[in-house]
Amino acid sequence: MDIHRSRFVPYPSSAINALAFSHAEVEHGNHDPDSLRLAIGRANGNIEIWNPKNGAWLQEKVFYGGKDRSVEGLAWTQEPDIRGAHDKLVPGRLRLFSIGYSSSVTEWDLATGLPARHSNGNHSEVWCFAVQPRHKKTGDGSTAHQKLVAGCADGTIVLLSTENDDLTFDRFVSRATNKKARALSITYKDSDIVLAGFADSMIRVFDTRNGNVIRNISLGSGPHGGPREILVWKVKCLSSGDFVSGDSTGEIRIYNGKNYSQIQRISGHEADVLDLAVSRDGTSIFSAGMDRRTCFYTSRKSPTKIEGQSGKWRKVSHQRYHQHDVKAMATYEGNKLSVIVSGGIDTQPIIVPLRSFGKELSRGLPSLPPTPPLVSAPNARLLVSWWNTEMRIWRVKPQGDDVEKPKVVARLALQGEENIASASITQDGSLLAVSTTSAVKLFQLIQPQPGAGTGLRIRKLDIPVINGARIIRLSTNGKWLSTINARNEIRLLRIITTDDPVDLPRALDKLQHLYRLDRDSVPRTQLCGSSGPYERTIVHAEFSADGNVFAVTDLAGYVDTWVIEGHEDSTAPEVDVDDSAPAAADSDESDDEYAEKKDVITFLGQHWTLNPLGHLIPQLDSTPVLLSFQPNFDDSDKPQPNGNPALHPTRQNPHPHSHELPKADYRLLLVSKEHQLYLFDVMEGRMSEWSRRNPPSSYPREYQQLDLPAKGCIWDVNEAQQRIWLYGEKWLFMFDLTKDFSISGSDNATSSKKRKRNGHKNNSGAGDAIPYRDVPITKMRKYDSQSEAGKGQWTEVTITGRIDTDDEDADDDNDQPLVVLRRSSTQDGAQTNGHVVNDEGSENVVEKQKRSEPWWHTFKYRPILGILPIGEEGSQTPEVVLVERPSWDLDLPPRFVGTHEQ
Secondary structure, three states: OEEEEEOOOOOOOOOEEEEEEOOOEOOOOOOOOOOOOEEEEEOOOOEEEEEOHHHOOEEEEEEOOEOOOOOOEEEEEEOOOEEOHHHOEEOOOEEEEEEOOOOOOEEEOOOOOOEEEEOOOOOOOEEEEEEOOOOEOOOOOOEOOOOEEEEEOOOOEEEEEOHHHOOEEEEEEEOOOOOOOOEEEEEEOOOOEEEEEEOOOEEEEEEOOOOOEEEEEEOOOOOOOOOOOOOEEEEEEOOOOOEEEEEOOOEEEEEOOOOOOEEEEEEOOOOOEEEEEEOOOOOEEEEEEOOOOEEEEEOOOOOOOOOOOOOOOEEEEEEOOOOOOEEEEEEEEOOOOEEEEEEEOOOOOEEEEOOOEOOEOOEEOOOOOOOOOEEEEHHHOEEEEEEOOEEEEEEOOOOOOOOOOOEEEEEEEOOOOEOOOEEEEOOOOOEEEEEOOOOEEEEEEEOOOOOOOOOOEEEEEOOOOOOOOOEEEEOOOOOEEEEEOOOOOEEEEEEEOOOOOOOOOEEEEEEEEEOOOOOOOOOOOOOOEOOEOHHHOEEEEEEOOOOOEEEEEEOOOOEEEEEEEOOOOOOOOOOEEEOOOOOOOOOOOOOOOOHHHHOEEEEOOEEEEEOOOHHHOOOOOOOEEEEEEOOOOOOOOOOOOOOOOOOOOOOOOOOOOOOOOOOOOOEEEEEEOOOOEEEEEHHHOEEOHHHHHOOHHHOOHHHHOOOOOOOEEEEEEOOOOEEEEEEOOOOEEEEEOOOOOOOOOOOOOOOOOOOOOOOOOOOOOOOOEOOOOOOOOOEEEEOOOOOOOOOOEEEEOOOOOOOOOOHHHOOOOOOHHHHHHHHHOOEOOEOOOOOEOOOOOOOOHHHHHHHOOOEEEEOOOOOEEEEEEOOOOOOOOOEEEEEEOOHHHOOOOOOOOOOOOO
């Protein structure tokens, strides 16, 4: 495979301004809730929803922002618990709120990713807000609605109500004073008392029931030579009732929760402390700020008395996990997961162990999007990249030309404020589709005439009004455009193109709605809202290579496929609508939601319908991260009939259409977040023989231990070979689909190895456990006191680390006999995995695989933004563009502190 290793494609990752877990903690002995999520707010207005289940840390959804929008704060609330069947207490629904340089608080619909409502009130910009703790309302165990308290730029403190599934202004807790000091931080001490840190060196304690100021706490004046006022950037409460503050002097101060007096102050930073995090038991404090340090303080009693230690709190250590200012921190302590997440200007979230601090390593989450913001037109050698509201189109020259780097041939800036959600381009580069959450646009790319330069001409095409889409896909031949909006409604648009360059491509006015199968087994969880189940959110969609099959998959792991009935007939009507057909029985939506629900639409003799055997495709074991069709290389030369002349309208059948299904073999590849490979035969509704013969237990150990999910794939398929190249942010694997993996346990050298598919299964959700000794000792010099000095003997020592004996991670070899049976099934003496069986029926698989492994991998390229094919299809050696975006190449603002440090 020829690789254009590229770093010329810009992608300005956005800074992290806010972090929030949906649950702060769970009771002792309870399992971590399945609905646990982490929300990350960025400076470009995007909100990312991450699932930390089993330490996999998968980014599930993105709520797209827009121009001049920034998320400055995030908070979750939980609705009161309700009584379900058999009088069982069901946890209440989760709700997500954000603030950002405006006077309103925004609530987000978790199912659609769109703003659900905004608060109103006669107050200035909201700078900080906090959620009221959950407390008992009555003796039956039910809970009350949580309120929100917000601090404003003029010092006003307001209370917001979340009752009746709404967000309304309740009352003022405190009015603005004459000084109009900004409220920089706010938190609840208990259900009625709030603490607010201001920009005038004050911490004020309010009673939200009557608005009384219980106490004014002054931090004094600033250090000599600096600003007079101290900015209280953060206030946090401990479980004991005491509270701690972090300010612009780089100090944290601990206060008594009863008399509000200062207990202790510790100088742990060289600059402002921007955020704090505390443990559930109240014995640990973490601080982070502008000097990039993450400091750890503890109040646990030391076994030996430390001289000069005046208070019970002491700073234990500090470490720089980030390369720039740290702006936000969030904690979660559960039964198994116990972590601190921090983020800042360097755009990468860092996971630090909380309960096991000092015993486990930290871990960095991907800062690049899981779905690459890149598409390519291989036949035209065009590469399209986008970010925010901008797009760039590059032309990649073939290798060997005297060109330093690819050139930008077109730039595109969308009108409006919404960020680009998705884009797609045809294989020949003639059509480009772009979508935001409010609009879908289609453009024609016109190649320059010889001698007229290298720039592309872009022409906007008229299409029916489509109110936004999260995912759009153009078929490779440019005949179909699929759009999936925030409510997971799937629409298809037919595009008519001709070979005449004078005729513009045009879209037909009628939209085809596709409906998914009803899945009764999807339970309603705390993340479900009024717009539908959260788990039914479509995350991936793709056309087959010939555009005759369309597939989507959702967070729950369900796969839905549709196929085209009939062949294209240029003599048939462009649009033929049959509104007399009965309602579709396979829809999971109400019959009166759309007038076109009963319509059967035929475009030029072709009609989309659900795959007759699509319901046989099983649900995936976990959320899919990749969906792709295997190219068909054996059906390209078959003649396609021009419709079916025998179909004519009659009195009994005024809207005839062919029911003939495609004859080609369509293979669909899906990869789950657990790194399991699923290769389905779509038209047969079952797993392919290769997937049946190669269960996860046979995957290479290097692949099983990956901790980052797959982002994309490149197919290398022709008559000579069938290869798939999978890649993540820091890895690249090649699998040969004509060969089988070695069966786990057949090799004595690896039979005792344990399978760790997650890579983080036995820790608290952060990095791997730190070995007992950081520096391995291999030799030791022993001196004899009776011998001469300097004459010692070397003694070899063996350092043994801890061996994990958790049976949960042991190899699951229950399916090995079935795999051996499947692989032994031969026809005419030929093994399907490429090995030849002799007359006695035995084969030397191990020796052959040692000489030629059916897989290959490298960790050379990192971090990978995306890999896309470039060049003519069907070549013997695939040509790709590999785009890297290393952290040191990001265009970050200058550091305020430590510019001289590396």
